[in-house]
Amino acid sequence: MGGHEQGPFTPMYFIKGALSGGICCGVTHGALTPVDVVKTRIQLEPQVYNKGMVAGFRQIIAKEGAGALLTGFGPTALGYFVQGWFKFGGVELFKVQASKILGDEAAWNNRVAIYLGAAAAAEFVADIFLCPLEATRIRLVSNPSFANGLADAFPKIIKQDGIIKGFYSGFGPILFKQIPYTMAKFAVQGIAAEQIYTAIGKKPQELSSNQNLGVSLGSGVIAGVAAAIISHPADTLLSMVNKEGAGGNGSITSRLMNLARETGLARLCLNGLGPRCVMIGTLTAGQFVLFDSVMAATGATKFHFVDPSNPDH
DSSP: OOOSSOOOOOHHHHHHHHHHHHHHHHHHHHHTHHHHHHHHHHHHOTTTSOSOHHHHHHHHHHHHOGGGGGTTHHHHHHHHHHHHHHHHHHHHHHHHHHHHHHOHHHHHHTHHHHHHHHHHHHHHHHHHHHHHHHHHHHHHHHOTTSOSSHHHHHHHHHHHHOHHHHHHTTHHHHHHHHHHHHHHHHHHHHHHHHHHHHHHTOOGGGSOHHHHHHHHHHHHHHHHHHHHHHHHHHHHHHHHHTSTTTTOSSOHHHHHHHHHHHHOHHHHHHTTHHHHHHHHHHHHHHHHHHHHHHHHHTTOOOOOOOOTTSTTO
16 A cells, blocks of 8 residues: 555554554553542532642642542553553554555545544544543542542442443543544644644654654644643533532433533633643643654554655655
8 A cells, every 4th residue: 555665554563553552541641640630620629629720739639648649540541551552553543444445645635534534433442441441530539438449449330330320421421522532633633743744844754763753742732732622621521420410310411411501611611721731732742752652662653644646745
């Protein structure tokens, strides 16, 4: 396919892509656990945590000790390793397959649609695995006395609520948050990286690995901020709906509608958006840099779309 010094796209290539994705998501989300704890508390108890991010850190440390900032670290790191495995691995798989089916020219002309479709499909699969771990994390953060971590919390949730209610109550909202987020993240990053390469007039293979990582970093920040803004309302709703009794007792959809009405559009879009842009901007940039670094370390080169009418760019 397109023999422009790419491939071979063997099953081993996709395993390397999945492993790189698992590592990059597990490490970045694990490292940001304290930020996530504060963000989740601000969303769940705005009346208590209403002085911003830094004050939120201080409030939690003063009240519960510094250890509280690592609440949910286990499910976070594991959940996002699994999610990153399927998400990044899946995006590579779907991009390569779509390009094979369409041929170079059609793939180049439809690359934005391929990015969006590959990201949506990969994220859907990834969320089936992420959802139980995310539900467990939110349960632990909103009620630290519930259990002593992942191994303890899992059976408790199954016993108390059953698998579907306990782990998949938030599946709709997670899709509603993660799919637009991932579509924005991969499409914006892909196009931003392409624009940067065009602006400097170089191909990835003409630059050193550090220069390529610089492009990943710059395009990752742009993608992260865009993705944070697009997915923020759903993120706020998701944090709220996992809190017991929030939005009444009806189905998950009716509870979400109630919460959205109670909260109002402006608060859904803006409450906690500043910290989330910083968090997701950093996180996304870190993920793309780590992904490319681990891919390089395994000896794999990431697939990129090539313009057949101008293969040298």
